Amino acid sequence: MIGDEPSLRQRWLGARLAELRREKAFSLQEASRRAERSIASLSRVENGLVALPPRDVRPLLDAYGISDTDLRETLISVAGEVQAERRGWWVEHDDALSPSYLDLVRLEAAATGIHTFENGVFPGLLQHPDYAHAAVRATGSVDLTDEELDHFVSVRRQRQQVLTRDEDPVAFHAVLHESLLHQRLGGSEVFAAQLGHMLECAQRPNITVQILPLETSAHPALAGPFTVLSMARLDFVHVELMTSDVYIEDPASVRRYQDAFATLGDLALGPAESTRLIADKIVTTV
Template sequence: MQHGPAVRRRKLGAELRALRTTAGLTSGEAARLVGWHQSKVSRIETGTSGVKPSDVRLLLDAYAVDDTQLRELLLALAASGDDDRHPWWHAYRGVLPPTYRDFISLESQATGMRTLETTVVPGLLQTPEYARAVTRAAVDGLDEERLDALVEVRLARQGVLRADPPLHLDAVLDEAVLRRQVGGPEVMARQLERLAQAARLPQVRLQVLPFSAGAHIGVTGPFVIFSFSNTSDLDVVVLDHLTSSLHLERKEDLEAYTEAFDTLRFHALSIEDSLEFIAGIHQDG
């Protein structure tokens, strides 16, 4: 188990090592091709040191990697630590903890996101009013300026659903998410409408896990599985805690959480029935 920056370095290094092996090169030969010492290649491949996008580009050229999507993904993984290339959330670095920045980085690079939510609506589907109420409740002592900034970040993150191509979001929501009165009845009414709209988007799959399903494998807490194009080796599970996030990237962890998510989907209502369920709660509220 590792925290975000470490797991990203390790995954990037592992992929670069695999590409070097495919190219039929030793680490020493690769180093000579790009004019480095062999130890630098080793540190990059083991994830013990960061690597700039410019260095990744050199290695990819040396390994004759011409897959555009794979190149872009690996360069994006390296870009978060490069001072010459700031992503949009860099402007909020003064208010965002490192674990949150790393989560946004993974979210912006992923092609797919599977999430179980047991308490609140996923950030990518929140209305501004709901996001403000959740943020205010989750972080004590926020002044209005910082609260505004955190809400702006939450809403800016939603751009991944409108990107070309968009992130594919597969979400299972416990019924408690829909019934918890975050921000009051009016805020919840608009939030339920937003969920119904989002559920009709082709890039969003939304299912509700009703109370009638009883105890389920997700009762231990919410989780997110990020998936990436070209290689499953970059997939990662994220578990959120009160003060930090935990990243799981071992194959057995990914398999266990993938199986858990598939089980939750099986026991959840269908997409059509979930829409009717949300509409019913909205009408009752």
């Protein structure tokens, strides 16, 4: 089953624990003795095959002599997030979604902030249902049945709940290349509905939308779209490719994307000017 695949954060936690063990120069046998866990159990944890609950992280760190408070809190927090992943709404869709897409859904649900740059289609979290149908068809999913397409769009709409939930809606900041305002994906009626939906979203206090003008020829995202997802203790970058997804977790690399997004925000029109531009485009579209 697809849903049995270990999540991104589960793999991250296992790899980080293995790294800490090696830094202490402990063999698996020695670590097993110190932690009073079987070698097989430790190996499965380190390979991300088993989710280690928070209560079991503390004694393992104690056994390794890890006293760094910030590091301990990070690992325990991530273990809690991994545990929570098994109770999300997405569990009922495990068999229909790819592991990499499930990772995105899980990260969005746990994120405190999401920063995204797009130049091909409007971000999935801001898509009108009709536009979402057109976008999925246009980006290569031509073999989907109507039922499969409806299900995929339904999942996308459920993802959008992170923006509107009553408790701690995620802070979402999108910088969109102005070329998006000239790509009438789905036809004029669908496109106008999408632009109107964007304006409605931009009215929410937790959502910021900026437009990067066409004349901005040089900017740090010429390589393409990306999304920075900020958790309580970890940050990840998601890059969607045509047939797969890439997740970047190295802190130095993540910072480069964060810096790039900050520059994009400086180059883009302000939120008020951006919404006026979108509103003007609706007038010329309908």
